[in-house]
Amino acid sequence: MNNHFNVIVIGAGPAGAAAAWRLVKNNLSVCVLEKESLPRGKPCGGGITGRAMRAMPCDMVQCAGKAFTSVSMNDMSAGLRFTVSRAKPVITTVLRPMFDHELVRQAMDAGAELRDKTLVTGLRYGNGCIEVLSGDQRFSASWVIGADGAFGKTSQWAGWKKRPRLAPAINAEIMTPDAIPLHLEQSPRFDFGVIDHGYAWFFPKQDGCSLGLVSLGKKGANLSGKLKTYIQTLGFGSAAKPVVSGAAIPIGPIPGGFVKKRIILTGDAAGLADPLTCEGISNALKSGTHAAEAIIEGKENQRVVEKAYLTMLNDSIISDLKASSILALIIYFHPRIRQFLFARHGQHLCEAVTDILAGNRSYSRELYSFSNLFRLLTNR
Incomplete structure (x- = not known):
């Protein structure tokens, strides 16, 4: 069995699948190594934004889920509620294991090789390539794409000293439709004032719902207790049987850059989740695609690949993350300002x-300059 490839992708999430798909479409040999058996479980609310759908490298109609053209945003501490509707879906709710599996399957259909149930145990450099170790198995490639998530070890093996900043989150799946209060079935909702330095969400699905909380604060939050209170506040009764899981969302780019020694970090491994929404799938898809495009452009030239990747990230992701972090600071860490903004300019x-969220606007274009931010918040 041939274990040498042009590119090895570690991790079969959205970033890894997007990278693999783009690479094989350009006639490069790719192997995706995934430690779990697919489809695998994934702590996630399952709300795929329109922005993420636009970043898809392939047609995802077969795993489209339940699409919503309306969302509500509420400041529950002030009793304020706002609903926004658009012509096209803003959020599509999916079962995350099947969503990820469909992305990988389409990369495989395009020509990528998948080795699931393959735990990577280390990296080694030599002979002009990178050797990827998995027990007694050896794989080699000219490039490695790290797409193994916030707790993946690719970055550690490659020489990164620190991990991205993490925000703790908790998610509950309730797959008993009859237990869902009728008033909650209309659209996804985002609730502020439920937890310090964060927000809560509720996403209806085809056969149930998911709901949860995330906190950006440095101190630990009582997520389990707050989740129970939130479930009760929304009107769920004893018939609801939530299946709870925890997660950590990387909300700050990893210190030390994104490329080292022919290893490229993408998605959560690179810390590219949106600081305001804590949504990471859209930037995972974008960064995976950019990593592939950089390798296609630079081939074996490490400097060209690194420069191309960093340029793409800065143009499409990093500038938006900086702008998003400004708004996140206002919304999550200054509750009085948030309440004022919601009361005066909430809609x-x-x-x-x-x-x-829908992908019609960007943070960097609309929010990054203080003049635009002021104009947005004062509606001038």
Whole structure:
């Protein structure tokens, strides 16, 4: 069995699948190494934004889930509610294991090789390539793409000293449709004022729902207790049997850059989740695609590949992350300012955020300069 490839992708999430698909479409040999058996479980609310759908490298109609053209955003501490509707879906709710599996399957159909149940145990450099170790198995490639998530070890093996900043999150799946209060079945909702330095969400699905909380605060939050209270606040009764899982969302780019020694970090491994929404799938798809495009452009030239990848990230992701972090700081760490903004300009603010979720606007274009931010928040 041939274990040498042009590129090895570690991790079969959205970033890894997007990279693999783009690479094999350009006639490069690719092997995706995944430690779990697919489809695998994934702690996630399962809300795929329109922005993420636009970043798809292939047609995902077969795993489209339940599409919503309306979302609501609420400041529950102030009793304020805003609803925004658009012509096209803003959020599509899916079962995350099947969503990820479908992405990988399409990469395989295009020509990528998948080795699941293959735990990578180390990296080694030599003979002009990178050797990827998995027990007594050896794989080699000219390039390795690290797409193994916030807790993956690719970055550690490659020489990164620190991990991205993490935000703790908790998610509950309730797959008993009859237990869902009728008033919650209309659209996804985002609730502020439920937890310090974060927000809560509720996503209806085809056969149930998911709901959860995330906190950006440095101190540990009582997520389990807050989740129970949130479930009760939404009106769920004893018939609801939530299946709870925890997660950590990387909300700050990993210190030390994104490329070292022919290893490229993407998605959560690179810390590219949106600081405001804590949504990481859209930037995972973008960064995976950019990593592939950089390798296609630079081939064996490490400097060209690194420069191309960093340029693509800066143009499409990093500038947006900086702008998003400004708004996240205001919304999550200054509750009085948030309440004032929601009371005075809540509909306008929620319209703008919805357009960003839908992929119709970007943080960097609309929010990054202080003049634009001021204009947005004061509706001038």
